[in-house]
Amino acid sequence: MSGTRAQRALHWYRLLYAACIVLLSVETMWHAKSHTDHRFWLPPIEVLGAALLAIRKTQRPGVIILLAVYAFAVIHTLHDGGAPTGLVLFAGTAIFIVVCDSALSGSGST
Numbered sequence: 700m701s702g703t704r705a706q707r708a709l710h711w712y713r714l715l716y717a718a719c720i721v722l723l724s725v726e727t728m729w730h731a732k733s734h735t736d737h738r739f740w741l742p743p744i745e746v747l748g749a750a751l752l753a754i755r756k757t758q759r760p761g762v763i764i765l766l767a768v769y770a771f772a773v774i775h776t777l778h779d780g781g782a783p784t785g786l787v788l789f790a791g792t793a794i795f796i797v798v799c800d801s802a803l804s805g806s807g808s809t
Contacts, residue, residue: 706803710755713796717753720765720789721746737775744768758797765793 724742731739745768751761769790776783 702803705799709796709799709803713755713758713800714753716792716796717749720749724749737771741768741771752793752796755800758800762793762797766790769793 724745727738728742733739744764748761748764748768751757752765753761769786773783773786776786
């Protein structure tokens with residue numbers, strides 16, 4: 700795949716990922732039991748991270764915010780006796796997007 704085609708594919712993948720995260724965040728917020736529930740106040744922060752990740756120039760602050768949100772959610776999931784496999788997938792995907800962008804842009808640094 701040529702660099703241009705790969706960059707275009709990554710662009711659309713980035714937008715799809717961000718849109719899915721926003722939709723999942725809204726769904727999580729909808730199921731919050733109260734305004735003090737972390738399921739109510741954490742999703743807007745996640746939406747901010749997804750929005751920043753969706754824009755190439757702001758992807759690094761976006762991925763940092765998303766990873767912080769996912770780390771917090773993993774702790775809560777484990778505390779509640781759950782398995783955070785989805786959160787690990789979300790975090791890995793966000794990192795993958797930034798690393799691929801770095802490789803395709805030729806900067807090589809992440």
